[in-house]
Amino acid sequence: MNMFSTSTFDIKVSVVPEYDAKNSFPSENRFTFRYHVTIENLSEVPIKLQRRKWLIYDVGFGFSEVEGEGVIGLTPEIEPGERFSYFSNVILRSGVGSMRGYYYCKNLLSNQDLQIEIPTFNLVAEVLSN
Numbered sequence: 001m002n003m004f005s006t007s008t009f010d011i012k013v014s015v016v017p018e019y020d021a022k023n024s025f026p027s028e029n030r031f032t033f034r035y036h037v038t039i040e041n042l043s044e045v046p047i048k049l050q051r052r053k054w055l056i057y058d059v060g061f062g063f064s065e066v067e068g069e070g071v072i073g074l075t076p077e078i079e080p081g082e083r084f085s086y087f088s089n090v091i092l093r094s095g096v097g098s099m100r101g102y103y104y105c106k107n108l109l110s111n112q113d114l115q116i117e118i119p120t121f122n123l124v125a126e127v128l129s130n
Helices: none
Strands: 004-008 010-020 033-042 047-058 062-069 081-094 096-107 113-126
Touching: 010 096, 010 113, 033 113, 047 081, 047 113, 081 096
Parallel strands: none
Antiparallel strands: 004 010, 004 113, 010 033, 033 081, 047 062, 047 096, 096 113
């Protein structure tokens, strides 16, 4: 499995995507991917993750955007030196694409809003790469 990572304001975001064959139905153009995200606070200040914005690319079908509060129903506070991990999933119709995005966080000491980059990661259904 490949890991994709980037850092913004000393907040490191790492993503490991994987094809979920059990929940995919290629004959119905339904390719499910799970992605595992770890957010590491390498800065000196506590942050609170408030919102997310994803840009999802599905080859042949174009881009779609998903925005919302927090992640998996949570708006975690991440102290310096701590990490927060979760997983979610996405369904592509083509079986090939990519995702990237942003977390919108707040520096809990200065109240400054931070836009944290989520690295671009590729989504390729193994069933298509044989």
